[in-house]
Amino acid sequence: MGGDDESINSVQVLSIDEERRKFRVIFTTNSAAVNDTRYGKFLFNLPAPTSLANSDHYRQARIKIEYVAATPDGGVSSPTWVLSTNAAVGIHQAGVIVRINTPCQQVVRNKIFQGAEYGTGTIDHNGFLQFVPLEVKNVGSLLENNSVPPAAADLRTGGVPQRTTIAWVGDGTGAEGMLTANPFNQNIELSLMTPSVDFATCYLADAAAGGGLANQLGVYTIQFIVELIPSKGC
Numbered sequence: 349m350g351g352d353d354e355s356i357n358s359v360q361v362l363s364i365d366e367e368r369r370k371f372r373v374i375f376t377t378n379s380a381a382v383n384d385t386r387y388g389k390f391l392f393n394l395p396a397p398t399s400l401a402n403s404d405h406y407r408q409a410r411i412k413i414e415y416v417a418a419t420p421d422g423g424v425s426s427p428t429w430v431l432s433t434n435a436a437v438g439i440h441q442a443g444v445i446v447r448i449n450t451p452c453q454q455v456v457r458n459k460i461f462q463g464a465e466y467g468t469g470t471i472d473h474n475g476f477l478q479f480v481p482l483e484v485k486n487v488g489s490l491l492e493n494n495s496v497p498p499a500a501a502d503l504r505t506g507g508v509p510q511r512t513t514i515a516w517v518g519d520g521t522g523a524e525g526m527l528t529a530n531p532f533n534q535n536i537e538l539s540l541m542t543p544s545v546d547f548a549t550c551y552l553a554d555a556a557a558g559g560g561l562a563n564q565l566g567v568y569t570i571q572f573i574v575e576l577i578p579s580k581g582c
């Protein structure tokens with residue numbers, strides 16, 4: 349025994365009780381109202397799905413954002429992210445910070461945007477936070493590639509994404525979960541924070557709308573995992 353080509357394969361075996369403490373929450377909303385003034389801040393109630401989640405034995409939980417998706421309304425030709433504090437100007441950002449108002453002492457955000465903050469920064473320590481990178485994905489049909497001469501129309505394959513059929517999609521599964529209070533049976537405030545400017549929320553709007561505080565539009569989906577943690581002595 350003990351050859352160089354020998355290896356030990358191990359698997360993590362979780363008990364049924366451990367698995368029962370894990371919950372997947374999928375929150376989704378659209379902007380069907382004529383004037384949606386939530387501006388990237390969403391309120392909803394999160395009831396306990398089982399008696400276990402409702403138990404006083406589980407006062408804490410571990411939360412991790414898995415996925416974020418933001419899809420503009422169909423037909424919007426100029427979708428862009430804007431700030432709740434200045435919606436007249438579109439912003440460029442590589443992702444969003446998802447904040448859940450559940451108490452959390454394990455996440456700290458330090459921001460430096462003003463000269464007076466250089467060397468120190470300003471701390472944001474209010475609830476659960478997780479940064480989720482975003483990529484633009486095509487979620488509709490593809491336009492014909494008109495760069496190919498008409499005589500070779502049979503070669504027009506692949507196409508290019510249409511601006512009216514895109515979505516911003518983010519994968520947060522690589523991050524570790526953070527310890528928070530049990531979020532079940534609570535009124536949850538879930539906010540999409542911009543990493544680009546101060547502590548403002550952000551949302552999708554139509555850049556062609558112009559002027560004023562542009563209305564929020566689109567469909568938003570945030571999926572996150574809640575793992576209940578037993579209280580000591582339970």
